[in-house]
Amino acid sequence: MHKVIFDTDPGVDDAMALLFLHHHPEIDLIGITSVFGNATIETTTRNALFLKREWQIDAPVAKGAGETFIPHRVTHAPPTFIHGDDGLGNIGVPEVTDVEPDPRPAHRFIVDMVRAHPGEVTLVAVGRMTNLANALKEDPEIVSLVREVVIMGGAFDTNGNVTPAAEANIHGDPEAADIVMTATWPVVVVGLDVTLKTVMTRQALADIRDAAGKRAQLLFDLSQFYIKFYEGRVQDGMVVHDSCACVYVVAPELFTTRSGPVRVVCGGIADGQTIQKPDGKGFGPSDWDGDLPSQKVCVDVDADAVLKLIHDTIVAIKED
Numbered sequence: 001m002h003k004v005i006f007d008t009d010p011g012v013d014d015a016m017a018l019l020f021l022h023h024h025p026e027i028d029l030i031g032i033t034s035v036f037g038n039a040t041i042e043t044t045t046r047n048a049l050f051l052k053r054e055w056q057i058d059a060p061v062a063k064g065a066g067e068t069f070i071p072h073r074v075t076h077a078p079p080t081f082i083h084g085d086d087g088l089g090n091i092g093v094p095e096v097t098d099v100e101p102d103p104r105p106a107h108r109f110i111v112d113m114v115r116a117h118p119g120e121v122t123l124v125a126v127g128r129m130t131n132l133a134n135a136l137k138e139d140p141e142i143v144s145l146v147r148e149v150v151i152m153g154g155a156f157d158t159n160g161n162v163t164p165a166a167e168a169n170i171h172g173d174p175e176a177a178d179i180v181m182t183a184t185w186p187v188v189v190v191g192l193d194v195t196l197k198t199v200m201t202r203q204a205l206a207d208i209r210d211a212a213g214k215r216a217q218l219l220f221d222l223s224q225f226y227i228k229f230y231e232g233r234v235q236d237g238m239v240v241h242d243s244c245a246c247v248y249v250v251a252p253e254l255f256t257t258r259s260g261p262v263r264v265v266c267g268g269i270a271d272g273q274t275i276q277k278p279d280g281k282g283f284g285p286s287d288w289d290g291d292l293p294s295q296k297v298c299v300d301v302d303a304d305a306v307l308k309l310i311h312d313t314i315v316a317i318k319e320d
């Protein structure tokens with residue numbers, strides 16, 4: 001069983017990932033922490049509370065960062081053209097007043113849960129890395145208490161999706177991401193190199209809806225705006241970025257990884273670019289020498305198997 005804290009900026013693909021975690025029998029979802037990104041922190045937190053209520057998820061929601069690790073850093077605006085003004089595909093998400101968030105800020109919640117379950121908690125982070133960096137700042141000792149950190153973010157042997165150099169979750173807070181990648185906890189990076197290969201077709205999403213009932217109807221509805229964004233970009237469907245990171249937790253054998261230290265470019269034309277120094281590859285003397293921890297970067301994926309696992313997991317629990 002994997003105890004998971006899901007750090008998220010819902011977000012359409014975040015919503016599918018949350019439903020996957022909620023349904024998977026080997027996942028014990030112990031918390032949801034919100035972060036700004038696909039929308040403001042008020043909106044992503046509201047969306048997390050909304051999905052918790054609609055999908056009857058027990059895990060508490062703790063509100064996280066609404067600004068970058070370094071305050072007032074310049075960053076890109078919420079991508080309303082991808083996730084809608086409400087962050088969930090313009091379905092008209094209602095205000096949620098009957099579900100209270102956890103009283104703690106997300107970084108404190110993460111520290112408390114990791115300390116309560118030493119060696120057991122996997123952090124799955126699919127938004128900007130700000131909450132994780134804030135948690136490390138508050139309590140650096142958690143690096144030895146976390147089981148694994150699995151992040152959706154970055155682009156290594158391919159272009160970014162915000163700039164030619166950078167992927168959104170990293171570009172949104174590069175300093176935070178660099179802190180997370182260079183901390184001495186085990187990190188697995190599930191970036192665009194594999195997520196862009198993992199495209200769920202409209203029909204496959206409709207099949208999930210037809211087989212899984214009411215919960216999946218909401219997922220289907222909120223995904224339509226996002227699918228529209230992908231028209232002309234992928235073949236008839238949508239990229240399920242965040243679900244890939246969640247699938248890695250329970251089925252790492254579906255991914256090919258490469259080991260080596262990872263750094264994030266902070267500033268300039270390549271702001272937010274992720275670079276790995278592959279283990280065993282020789283380079284001249286540089287700032288890359290020294291004690292940087294070796295992390296895992298996903299470089300290939302069995303996309304069909306990932307999509308099948310998402311389907312099978314969500315349809316396994318039918319609710320009308």
Ligand code: RIB
Pocket residue numbers: 009011012013014037038126127128152161167168169241242
């Ligand atoms: O680049 C894709 C990532 O950015 C996904 O996590 C998406 O939800 C957005 O946060």
Ligand code: CA
Pocket residue numbers: 008009010011013014038126127242
């Ligand atoms: Ca996300």
